[in-house]
Amino acid sequence: MEINSGDTAWVLISAALVMLMTPGLALFYGGMVRVKSVLNMMMMCFLALGVVSIIWVLYGYSLAFGPDSGAGLIGNFDFIGMANTVGEVEGTIPTLAFVMFQMTFGIITCALLAGAVADRIRTIAWIAVIVLWTTLVYIPLAHWTWGGGWIGNQLGALDFAGGTVVEINSGFSALALAIVVGQRIGFRRDPMRPHNLPIVLLGAGMLWFGWFGFNAGSALSAGDLAATAMINTQVCTAAAALAWIFVEKIRDGKPTTLGIASGAISGAVAITPSCGFVNPMGALLIGLAAGAICAWAVSLKYKLGYDDSLDVLGVHGIGGLVGMIGIGLVATTAVNDAGGNGLFAGGGFDLLNKQLIASFATMAYVFIVTWLIAMLIDKVIGFRVSPEAEVSGIDLDQHAESGYELTDTTSGAFAGVGQHGLSEYLQQEGRDEKHEDK
Amino acid sequence: MKLVTAIVRPFKMEDVKSALEQVGVQGLTVSEVSGFGRQGGHVEVYRGAEYVVNLVPKVKIEILAEDEDAARIVDALVDSARTDRIGDGKVWVVPVETVVRVRTGERGDDAL
Numbered sequence: 187m188e189i190n191s192g193d194t195a196w197v198l199i200s201a202a203l204v205m206l207m208t209p210g211l212a213l214f215y216g217g218m219v220r221v222k223s224v225l226n227m228m229m230m231c232f233l234a235l236g237v238v239s240i241i242w243v244l245y246g247y248s249l250a251f252g253p254d255s256g257a258g259l260i261g262n263f264d265f266i267g268m269a270n271t272v273g274e275v276e277g278t279i280p281t282l283a284f285v286m287f288q289m290t291f292g293i294i295t296c297a298l299l300a301g302a303v304a305d306r307i308r309t310i311a312w313i314a315v316i317v318l319w320t321t322l323v324y325i326p327l328a329h330w331t332w333g334g335g336w337i338g339n340q341l342g343a344l345d346f347a348g349g350t351v352v353e354i355n356s357g358f359s360a361l362a363l364a365i366v367v368g369q370r371i372g373f374r375r376d377p378m379r380p381h382n383l384p385i386v387l388l389g390a391g392m393l394w395f396g397w398f399g400f401n402a403g404s405a406l407s408a409g410d411l412a413a414t415a416m417i418n419t420q421v422c423t424a425a426a427a428l429a430w431i432f433v434e435k436i437r438d439g440k441p442t443t444l445g446i447a448s449g450a451i452s453g454a455v456a457i458t459p460s461c462g463f464v465n466p467m468g469a470l471l472i473g474l475a476a477g478a479i480c481a482w483a484v485s486l487k488y489k490l491g492y493d494d495s496l497d498v499l500g501v502h503g504i505g506g507l508v509g510m511i512g513i514g515l516v517a518t519t520a521v522n523d524a525g526g527n528g529l530f531a532g533g534g535f536d537l538l539n540k541q542l543i544a545s546f547a548t549m550a551y552v553f554i555v556t557w558l559i560a561m562l563i564d565k566v567i568g569f570r571v572s573p574e575a576e577v578s579g580i581d582l583d584q585h586a587e588s589g590y591e592l593t594d595t596t597s598g599a600f601a602g603v604g605q606h607g608l609s610e611y612l613q614q615e616g617r618d619e620k621h622e623d624k
Numbered sequence: 625m626k627l628v629t630a631i632v633r634p635f636k637m638e639d640v641k642s643a644l645e646q647v648g649v650q651g652l653t654v655s656e657v658s659g660f661g662r663q664g665g666h667v668e669v670y671r672g673a674e675y676v677v678n679l680v681p682k683v684k685i686e687i688l689a690e691d692e693d694a695a696r697i698v699d700a701l702v703d704s705a706r707t708d709r710i711g712d713g714k715v716w717v718v719p720v721e722t723v724v725r726v727r728t729g730e731r732g733d734d735a736l
Contacts, residue, residue: 377675379668438669448671485672497671 190278192408197283200403203396204290208235208297210392214447215301217386218496220378222579223305224589230300230312234293237316242289243268246320250328251288258336261329277406287403288332292324295352301496302360303367306576307569309584314567315363318559323359323552327351331544343544344517344525344537346415347404349459349510350548357503358549359556360494366560367569369493371576378495383443390447394423397454401461414521415461419454422461422473426453426505429477437481445481448501452480455505460513463525468516476508503549510545514538625720625733626694628687631657631713632705637683643704644687647696650736653686663711682713688723690733 212231216224238246245266252261265271274281296316303312329335331345338345345351370378380386401419405412430449431441456476457469464472484500487493494500514537517528527533563569570576575583582588601611632640637654644652658679665678689697694717701715725735 377677379670379675434669434672438672438674440669442669444670481672488673500671 187275187278189275189280190407193278193406194280194283196408196412197279197287197403197406200399201283201287201290203399204287204294204403205235205396207290207393207396207400208232208294210389210396211294211297212389213385214389214393214451215304215496217382217384217389218301218380218444219304221381221589223581224381225581225587226309226584227300227304229309229585230303231297233309233313234297234300234316237313238293238296238320239289241317241320242285242292246292246325247271247285247288249321250292250325251284251333254329254334254339258330258334258340260326260335261333279406284406287406288328291348291352291400292320292328295324295348295356296320298352298356298498298502299360299363301498302364302494303569304495305370305580306571307367308567308571311563311567311569314563315559318563319359319556322559323355323555324351327355327548327552337544337547341540341544343510343540344463344513345459345510345544346462347401347458349456349506349513350544353455353458353502353506354510354545354548355506355552357499357501357506358553360498361492361503362553362556363560364492364494364499366557366564369491370495371573373493374488374491380444387443387447390450394450394454397423397458401454401458405462411462411522414465417466418461418464418469419457421466422457422469422476423450423453425470425473426450426456426477426480429453429474430481433478433481448484448497449477449481452476452501452505455502456509456512459506459509460517463513463517463522465518465521468512468518471516472509472512475512476505479508480505507545510541511538514541625723625736626689626691626717627720628689628694628697628701628715628717630685630687630701630705630715631659631682632685632701633707633711633713634681634683636705636707637685640685640701640704643700644685644697647700648693649687649689649697649700651688655684655686657682657684661711661714680711688720688736690736 208231212228215231216228219227245263248263248265249261252264255262268285271281271285276284296319299315299319328351330337331351332338337343337350372378397419398416402412402416405415427446427449430452431445434445435441453473453476456472460472461469480501483504484497486500513528515528516530517525517537518531519525519527526537528537529535571580571583599611601608658681660678660680663680665676665680668675668677687697698715698717706712722731723735724731
């Protein structure tokens, strides 16, 4: 096929939009943690940007989107190191535009996991999570659904932009991680209120904006389908934001800003798999369901005792499930010939069953494999920072930085350059390093 | 000399300051503080999780005064800070041994 310049332009822009979601997520998550761990949270997101990008060009794209190696489970090594991709065409766009677009999906999905392990894990352990989880969980999932694997090709379940690959995947992987890593010190005892809600809202806004690239970009063309996906994204996100704060008003007495931001994300999550298969009224229904159900789901962790700190499961896992099941209910081929008819569109239970099979297979695979990866990392490297470091603040312990300098009265002095600065400074002062807090 | 200390509601700060200026106060120190008294705290809700915030933000005002001015300053503080609701704060007076103006070295009442 020939390259279409309109399609190519839209996918290139979409790749940049989706890339911006990860810094947006860093703000969304960073504002929700306590003041002593904001930098570590944002660092985890930026580390995903760094590490996943390299994995993707070395072997990630090849294993996810290379020709199926036989059983519908994984691709092959045809595109290793970007071999056989330069100057090639995928559909109506350059293959490298597709590689870049898909890379940004891998990055944000991995960064989402950081929300489950806020405030408490060593940076080296997080890098190990990125490498192992992307290789053994994300890449196979991307192949199953979009790369010619069994969900997309044999089963025929529908997932437009990543209800399984991104949302259910991140949610249930996050649950496994949170269980292995364990609770934050003081969970269910100390107040752990968000330290900066304005940046949470800014981050949510950036995610909402970037999601147009995520969903409408997944049409891989600049036409009807992209426009449908875009308006569905807006309608569903808006409906879920309102549904969430409606639940809060009834249950807690006040609509909250964290609630409207969280509701918006839950709606964007739910429309992710469905945006190319439903009409805007279907998107409205999915959004109302997602906002209300996720607003309830985020309280489960306090009852069940797992510390999924920023509710990756409650928002992404459950929101993704709502979207996948929503397809089975309200999808219609009037929107997309390549889609299907859900239960309410006269398609019977056939599509709904397929959606459920794809969802539950994803849940089971990602939970088990992520749990095994996490146990391995905990045994070999060790996840947790010391209790003292966690209580006094992971930013200082892991990065030797603090997020905010809001007064001019902090005491101290310039101590030189390089890692011997502190000991030389203390020597000059005639003090012994051993007696100082480093 | 006396040190007059008052804990008041943050939103009454401007009223208190102009009342003090009217009774001739020429200098004061203000700090943002938090604490609890009979008022108790409030509840905040984040994603359905309720946190009891039991330290309430207040403003602390400190004024150094000559002995004969202290009573008038206390009256001005109490009148201007009152809302008649629980949580209006406290005012107390303690004797002061020495005051020194750093710039000139003046001591005692001259330093006020």
